[in-house]
Amino acid sequence: MRAIAVMAVILAHLSISWLPGGFVGVDIFFVISGYLITGLLLREYDAKGDISLSDFYRRRIRRLFPAMLVTCLFTVLGGFLIFSQERFELLLDSTLAAFFSVSNFYFWSQVGYFDTESSVKPLLHTWSLGVEEQFYLVWPLLILCMLRYYGRRSVITALIVLSILSFGLNALFISYDVGDRLADANGWRSGFLDGNSTAFYLMPFRIFEFGLGALLVFMRPRLLMARPIVADVITLGALAGLCFLMASLTEHSVFPYYNALWVALLSALIIAFSGKSRVASLLLANPMMVFIGGISYSLYLVHWPLIVYYKALFGELDSLAVGVLLVAMFVLGYALNILVENRFRQVPARDSASGVAALVSRGAIFLALIVSVVTVLLLKNIDGRVPEHRVALSNAEWRKLERQQYCSDSLKGFPKPIFTCQNDRGSKHTVVVWGDSHALHLVAGISEAFPESNIAVAYLSGCISQSGFKGLVRKFPSQKLTDECVERNKAFLRWAKNHKGDVVVYISNAKRNKPEQVSVINNLHVTRLEQYGHAAYVLGDFIRPGVELAQCYSVPDFLLTDSMLRARCKFDAQAVKAELRYSEKLAALSKNYIPVHAIQCAKGECEFSDDTGRISFRDTHHLSPLGAIYWVNRLKEAGAFQAGWALANSDANL
Structure with missing residues (x-):
């Protein structure tokens, strides 16, 4: 499923004409995250009678931040070499937003996701990481409180209520323009004027997608009792439905709202029945899909900066450029996965020990973050990067x-x-x-x-x-x-x-x-x-x-x-x-x-x-x-x- 999600996004961003709606791959990721994170938290609570929030956040940081930091720093280097001063300063601002998991708020405060200006924003795709990381921040607290004070059944009730409320927010902002009443013409509140962008970028509007994935944790055991032929038919139908949405949705479609609900439901069906489906084993668990899914996070990180910088250097994409970029994405994505993502993903055994070495190991990511922030701030003050005869005011x-x-x-x-x-x-x-x-x-x-x-x-x-x-x-x-x-x-x-x-x-x-x-x-x-x-x-x-x-x-x-x-x-x-x-x-x-x-x-x-x-x-x-x-x-x-x-x-x- 990760392979489907990341390849859909990449092909859409490469402007493949037959897949304009590939951006829904991000929504597939949201459903997967809701399913996996909720299952992880429930298993920990069942095994230990509690959930260690510090361990959870530490694992999430090790899983996401190192590869993101490296990607951002190399992206900044690319911008330093080929961007005008105005675009470079905007890139530095978006880099700081990515470092602190607020990219979705940063880009929401600017132009729409499908605006032509997106082609000169190399870190635009990190908006989805901001949504995911904000979800990771609040979800464990919610699950722990519900389990500790109200029991396991209350979690299901909470998930249903939150999902309905989240979907209702989409309706209010997209169908009923409630943002008009919250906004004014100036300042940060002006972002609410565009209900579609508000729903697209902000985490509360995406909770129903995470929530559907989370509900699968409770429903999947029963659904897995289905006969293999039934699981095959449902899996094939859901895959066909996703393909149809990817081929038919465009930047002009209503999104997220009901179109994202269809994506989430179809993704949930595939996750629910794939364990009994022979078709799923053949199509989704073959070595190629497993490989792509394994490097999907790193692949997602590197793909958009590569596209932006290629266009900045050579212009619009042709078929040769698409082929070159795909090769470059997989090479760099694999390298980032092996050299950075996997090195930090698992907590080494020595980290459980005490002493200076363990302290340094645990603090390495935060030290890298501090150094990165300082580097970005210093780059803002560099003069003379653009030759005098080319300088233009912003x-x-x-x-x-x-x-x-x-x-x-x-x-x-x-x-x-x-x-x-x-x-x-x-x-x-x-x-x-x-x-x-x-x-x-x-x-x-x-x-x-x-x-x-x-x-x-x-x-x-x-x-x-x-x-x-x-x-x-x-x-x-x-x-x-x-x-x-x-x-x-x-x-x-x-x-x-x-x-x-x-x-x-x-x-x-x-x-x-x-x-x-x-x-x-x-x-x-x-x-x-x-x-x-x-x-x-x-x-x-x-x-x-x-x-x-x-x-x-x-x-x-x-x-x-x-x-x-x-x-x-x-x-x-x-x-x-x-x-x-x-x-x-x-x-x-x-x-x-x-x-x-x-x-x-x-x-x-x-x-x-x-x-x-x-x-x-x-x-x-x-x-x-x-x-x-x-x-x-x-x-x-x-x-x-x-x-x-x-x-x-x-x-x-x-």
Whole structure:
């Protein structure tokens, strides 16, 4: 079963098209852990009349931590050699989270598991270890308390109740959006806004999987009384069911919730009946499966960092790359299993003795942990790893620069709940940009292009200016945020109706909906704003590279030369073509449209760097402040902001 679980995960992560749901292998591991750990604890209690928590935790630490520490340190070494500073610092943070068994909380606080950013997080897979280790922390205490004070039958009752509650939590967060009531838009509580991610990452939502495995300890003796033919049919059917789920589930499927329940039930059936099944002996207990299952933990640890670093060095995977990676995974997984995992897995006889030697032996893992933590913290302060000509500021640094330089003032008559970025220059004229982050990323360029004007950005993250009109509503994970976005946009128009100052409004676009739908709303906005006495224009969205070019270039030169980077760091041509078609369509349908793509792509191919070769985008779709200054100045030089220019060029045929 371990072999099935780990190979399913590996093949899914290798992007094997016929196994998109292989990620359910993690859930198989959870069921196995619930079965094995509960059985271990009950046998100890039956034999000794008690459970030694210290012995249990010591065994778990020896079983899991040495191989994990070694994997993390080698992963950090790989990141040191090939990652940009921003990605390397994120890797160090995730390493510390893995060391202390809170990876699931760390990644939950960031983006979803299936986000494209997962491809640059080499320790993302350790989230499942965090869930397992948190389970190991609470489960023995629960079992011991129930056995000691209420008896063996109470354990069954507790398992059933906890499993039902855990599954109910999935329903509350995924089907009924209860996370909305727990969350706010900022801080750690904002993670609850995405009920699916909350259920995916946090241990209480997975208890029903561990619980089903644990219940098997009590049920299996009776189930093993089944006839071999019955056991064969059930085992084959359960295996077929697992294969079907692995082939049919995708990153868009509801998970964990009821799909994970199916995985857990089928896994439990295989465990329950395999002891009497001849099919199970043939398929699951042959030497190859036993070997893979034996190294499954080490194999799981090494597989994802290898995939991430291969992609970082050579790009997307082809069939040859898949073969090479599979060989590398098994070689390194076997080596980690033999040299590290098995060496620490069993407590040596001398450890039972007293004295300095035993103390050192028992403390070796904790000493290694301390040294590892110190090493990671020191690496955060190393300078000069990336050559000067490749250095790029991180996303966080760019945002801080934007805020400090261009959003530090208050304008009279511009309420801060609407205008979250303001730059007061004492002028009677104000330039307003209205939209989501694709409005805010222009603030440096607009500020430098209009030095004699006040600047105000009506910005809310993810909130496009078209949301709330003509049936278009931008959906957020939280209904609260969805409503807040709609109300913010309506509040902006109410403000515009009542404000009598000299204002020009640029409506930004983030290519989130069809041009036919967006253009109708844009035209409505322009008409209304003009009726209110303001000049209004629709500012086209810049064509995005589709990849993080800045981070791709901003890497050390230990392994990657400049020529390798030029060959490797290319924009997504298909995405760029699609964006260009979108912009041309929107330009043809929109009133007072400023077609920025006509400047960005004027030379026959869209440009993503300035005239010095510096990448102008800070991530996959946002301009850096320097990039915004460069491109807005290009627009200004071309006359884009002159009266009549937008109308004359609204067909984008320059």
